Amino acid sequence: MSKPAVGFVGLGAMGFGMATHLVKEGYPVHGFDVFPASVERFQAAGGIPAASLKDSAEGKNYYVCMVATAQQAQSVLFAEDGIVQALPQNATLLLCSTVPASYANAVAAELQSRGRADIRFVDCPVSGGAKRAADGTLSIMAGAPEEALQSGHDLLQAMSAPGKLYLVPGGIGAGSNMKMVHQVLAAIHILGASEAMGLAAQLGLDAHQTAEKIIGSEAWTWMHENRFPRMVEEDWNPGASALTIILKDAGIITSSARQHRFPIPLCSTAEQIYLSALIQGWGPKDDSSMVRQYYAQPIAEVKSAASAEEQSASLQLVLDLMLGVNLVATAEAVSFARYLKVDLAQFHGLVAEAAGASRVFINKGLEMIEGRIGENAPAGSQTVDEAAARLETVVQKARDLHCPVHLGNAALSALYMARRHGLGSEGSTSVIKVFGRD
Amino acid sequence: MSKPAVGFVGLGAMGFGMATHLVKEGYPVHGFDVFPASVERFQAAGGIPAASLKDSAEGKNYYVCMVATAQQAQSVLFAEDGIVQALPQNATLLLCSTVPASYANAVAAELQSRGRADIRFVDCPVSGGAKRAADGTLSIMAGAPEEALQSGHDLLQAMSAPGKLYLVPGGIGAGSNMKMVHQVLAAIHILGASEAMGLAAQLGLDAHQTAEKIIGSEAWTWMHENRFPRMVEEDWNPGASALTIILKDAGIITSSARQHRFPIPLCSTAEQIYLSALIQGWGPKDDSSMVRQYYAQPIAEVKSAASAEEQSASLQLVLDLMLGVNLVATAEAVSFARYLKVDLAQFHGLVAEAAGASRVFINKGLEMIEGRIGENAPAGSQTVDEAAARLETVVQKARDLHCPVHLGNAALSALYMARRHGLGSEGSTSVIKVFGRD
Numbered sequence: 009m010s011k012p013a014v015g016f017v018g019l020g021a022m023g024f025g026m027a028t029h030l031v032k033e034g035y036p037v038h039g040f041d042v043f044p045a046s047v048e049r050f051q052a053a054g055g056i057p058a059a060s061l062k063d064s065a066e067g068k069n070y071y072v073c074m075v076a077t078a079q080q081a082q083s084v085l086f087a088e089d090g091i092v093q094a095l096p097q098n099a100t101l102l103l104c105s106t107v108p109a110s111y112a113n114a115v116a117a118e119l120q121s122r123g124r125a126d127i128r129f130v131d132c133p134v135s136g137g138a139k140r141a142a143d144g145t146l147s148i149m150a151g152a153p154e155e156a157l158q159s160g161h162d163l164l165q166a167m168s169a170p171g172k173l174y175l176v177p178g179g180i181g182a183g184s185n186m187k188m189v190h191q192v193l194a195a196i197h198i199l200g201a202s203e204a205m206g207l208a209a210q211l212g213l214d215a216h217q218t219a220e221k222i223i224g225s226e227a228w229t230w231m232h233e234n235r236f237p238r239m240v241e242e243d244w245n246p247g248a249s250a251l252t253i254i255l256k257d258a259g260i261i262t263s264s265a266r267q268h269r270f271p272i273p274l275c276s277t278a279e280q281i282y283l284s285a286l287i288q289g290w291g292p293k294d295d296s297s298m299v300r301q302y303y304a305q306p307i308a309e310v311k312s313a314a315s316a317e318e319q320s321a322s323l324q325l326v327l328d329l330m331l332g333v334n335l336v337a338t339a340e341a342v343s344f345a346r347y348l349k350v351d352l353a354q355f356h357g358l359v360a361e362a363a364g365a366s367r368v369f370i371n372k373g374l375e376m377i378e379g380r381i382g383e384n385a386p387a388g389s390q391t392v393d394e395a396a397a398r399l400e401t402v403v404q405k406a407r408d409l410h411c412p413v414h415l416g417n418a419a420l421s422a423l424y425m426a427r428r429h430g431l432g433s434e435g436s437t438s439v440i441k442v443f444g445r446d
Numbered sequence: 447m448s449k450p451a452v453g454f455v456g457l458g459a460m461g462f463g464m465a466t467h468l469v470k471e472g473y474p475v476h477g478f479d480v481f482p483a484s485v486e487r488f489q490a491a492g493g494i495p496a497a498s499l500k501d502s503a504e505g506k507n508y509y510v511c512m513v514a515t516a517q518q519a520q521s522v523l524f525a526e527d528g529i530v531q532a533l534p535q536n537a538t539l540l541l542c543s544t545v546p547a548s549y550a551n552a553v554a555a556e557l558q559s560r561g562r563a564d565i566r567f568v569d570c571p572v573s574g575g576a577k578r579a580a581d582g583t584l585s586i587m588a589g590a591p592e593e594a595l596q597s598g599h600d601l602l603q604a605m606s607a608p609g610k611l612y613l614v615p616g617g618i619g620a621g622s623n624m625k626m627v628h629q630v631l632a633a634i635h636i637l638g639a640s641e642a643m644g645l646a647a648q649l650g651l652d653a654h655q656t657a658e659k660i661i662g663s664e665a666w667t668w669m670h671e672n673r674f675p676r677m678v679e680e681d682w683n684p685g686a687s688a689l690t691i692i693l694k695d696a697g698i699i700t701s702s703a704r705q706h707r708f709p710i711p712l713c714s715t716a717e718q719i720y721l722s723a724l725i726q727g728w729g730p731k732d733d734s735s736m737v738r739q740y741y742a743q744p745i746a747e748v749k750s751a752a753s754a755e756e757q758s759a760s761l762q763l764v765l766d767l768m769l770g771v772n773l774v775a776t777a778e779a780v781s782f783a784r785y786l787k788v789d790l791a792q793f794h795g796l797v798a799e800a801a802g803a804s805r806v807f808i809n810k811g812l813e814m815i816e817g818r819i820g821e822n823a824p825a826g827s828q829t830v831d832e833a834a835a836r837l838e839t840v841v842q843k844a845r846d847l848h849c850p851v852h853l854g855n856a857a858l859s860a861l862y863m864a865r866r867h868g869l870g871s872e873g874s875t876s877v878i879k880v881f882g883r884d
Binding site for chain 2: 259262263266269270271272273276277279280281283284286287288301302303304393396400403404407410411412413414417418420421422424425427428429430432442443444
């Protein structure tokens with residue numbers, strides 16, 4: 009059976025991969041981009057060039073929007089001669105851009121108010137990077153009314169890996185919220201990877217040995233494992249993942265959190281440090297360059313003169329830093345997700361297999377989600393006070409070395425807040441209670 | 447009546463002023479310093495040069511220690527041929543250095559264990575800078591047993607301004623704690639002044655006009671008024687008050703807070719940003735240079751092209767930033783002081799007349815101290831939610847401009863935490879409740 013024609017806008021790093029993958033899958037894809045060179049490149053890869061937005065949408069029963077921002081989406085969707093005006097009755101419109109949930113809802117409302125409620129609109133941000141986009145193995149978080157989800161299902165399936173198409177309950181906005189709470193962890197762990205390796209360098213530890221230990225330990229994060237090679241190679245220009253990209257996502261998170269007046273101290277601290285680096289001119293560089301915010305020389309050149317015993321003690325400090333930060337990051341993400349009424353079991357499953365993963369999230373996050381905290385915490389769990397004690401030793405040592413530990417410090421404040429609210433002797437997962445109850 | 451001989455160690459910027467002032471007051475002062483040049487300079491100013499520590503202390507019934515750190519104090523006091531060994535029976539020993547309260551207590555304990563409980567030891571850090579030291583108009587926070595306070599009273603009086611000798615109840619450690627909680631505000635407001643002026647520059651506001659408005663408003667802080675001229679003149683080398691100095695004080699505060707497991711999110715955030723600047727090489731520069739962490743060009747060169755109305759709206763954002771930060775800083779300092787059992791009425795009076803002052807502390811701090819919060823807040827008080835709403839508008843605007851607002855962000859998190867604990871509709875002073883109760 010021949011595949012239906014698909015309109016596509018946004019042929020950047022991600023969009024180009026997604027669109028050309030659909031071409032390979034046999035879809036006639038009519039691609040448009042504001043940069044003519046991108047359209048030509050798409051044509052060379054087998055795509056059908058669209059002469060205009062209108063041309064890309066006219067007569068297409070399926071449309072994928074993969075522009076970079078909500079602002080761009082608003083312009084391509086609703087401008088004079090834009091997509092919505094040109095789409096036929098009952099067309100399916102997939103908004104794959106990462107946008108605030110409030111914006112996805114605004115699109116649905118505007119379709120309604122313009123008399124185009126017939127359009128089957130799906131809020132379906134993606135995750136996984138340019139390579140997985142080109143391979144059709146993205147993670148996709150899709151929220152929409154049932155009819156729209158069904159009609160978009162084949163296309164969504166074609167772009168995602170087996171088991172990585174998440175049909176998110178809650179309708180329009182739910183997909184974007186799911187991606188957003190995932191990115192809370194991603195935004196923290198990107199800086200956390202640099203903070204850990206910067207402190208390791210200040211402690212005189214060998215970078216490769218330290219990274220190996222982290223990867224094999226409870227302190228593991230996906231971001232640390234992914235970013236570490238670029239940190240030591242200092243492969244920062246032009247950057248596989250520029251600082252400005254995580255800053256864009258962080259901006260969506262913190263803006264949304266402010267709209268809800270919800271505290272996300274670690275994620276917003278990370279954003280502030282990203283902004284500081286931006287002022288210093290690091291915006292276009294790979295985000296793994298943030299290690300330079302903690303240690304001013306190449307970390308690969310650190311040579312340890314310490315005894316094996318001293319090195320082992322120093323390594324434990326680095327692990328404790330990550331364990332403390334990852335614990336509070338988990339509490340922050342889970343509490344924000346719960347507040348947003350995100351399906352928590354699905355959230356846990358998705359994160360565990362994605363870029364926001366940490367071993368602490370996988371284990372402690374599940375305990376938080378399942379309510380195994382306080383009296384119900386597993387026997388022998390580390391307490392809030394014990395978690396604070398380990399982290400404060402690291403923060404003090406970093407202070408003695410004049411090494412910033414922005415996230416470690418913010419996490420420690422949260423643990424102390426928990427203690428000040430009478431939670432010191434509860435299991436460490438009870439730190440989630442400082443974020444309030446819903 | 448002739449004045450008694452006084453031993454003095456530590457002839458740095460502060461100590462030199464204090465010692466020469468005592469000389470002017472008619473005290474025979476025997477001064478010592480590890481730098482022979484300082485001793486010679488002291489001699490030229492009318493002081494009596496001591497050939498050694500032992501020489502400075504032997505036969506002196508009064509002794510002033512004004513070295514820079516607890517580590518130095520430990521060395522000069524208790525080393526072989528040190529001060530304690532040489533002092534006569536019942537001598538009065540004034541420790542004027544800024545040290546952790548725990549160190550002041552350790553000195554008292556060591557005097558006891560060495561069989562020198564006869565020494566009348568006073569824990570009496572000073573504040574006010576080199577000029578007031580030389581004029582004998584310092585603020586002094588003195589804690590000790592009654593007998594020691596009485597015997598040190600004349601000397602303490604000679605070095606302090608009328609009404610600025612604070613006899614702090616609570617014995618040894620109480621003076622150091624009083625200075626420390628004052629410095630919580632100082633450490634926050636130094637960065638706060640730069641954050642406000644950096645945001646003003648990002649908003650395109652004229653620096654002088656902005657500063658004038660701040661100084662005349664509820665957003666005033668002593669530090670802003672004091673640091674602003676150096677910020678615009680970029681008079682940073684060698685620096686009237688080097689970044690390393692406030693970092694030293696911040697280190698005492700955060701170490702003590704960690705010992706008590708007490709959260710001080712704003713002060714510890716400020717310290718982290720100071721550490722970041724240290725890595726970038728700003729340590730020896732004046733702390734007013736921190737404005738460069740927020741705006742990369744000279745702020746005095748900003749020329750506004752906006753209408754009067756737009757400028758007025760932008761100015762309000764800067765004032766709201768400071769009001770929000772100063773509110774949470776006040777809550778943080780008052781709650782930490784209360785936890786440490788510092789005399790709060792005295793604390794309030796002292797801060798109001800010192801470098802940690804802000805108009806918000808003077809007004810809202812008094813309401814917190816007097817328990818006029820929650821149900822007892824003055825009628826018509828701004829609520830926690832209203833304070834959050836104003837601050838979040840600023841933080842969002844700063845984000846749109848890619849301007850960091852480290853303190854604004856941390857203060858907003860504290861307000862949101864308060865909201866999440868059900869305090870949103872209480873008076874904004876109720877934000878102190880997130881720091882817990884004692």
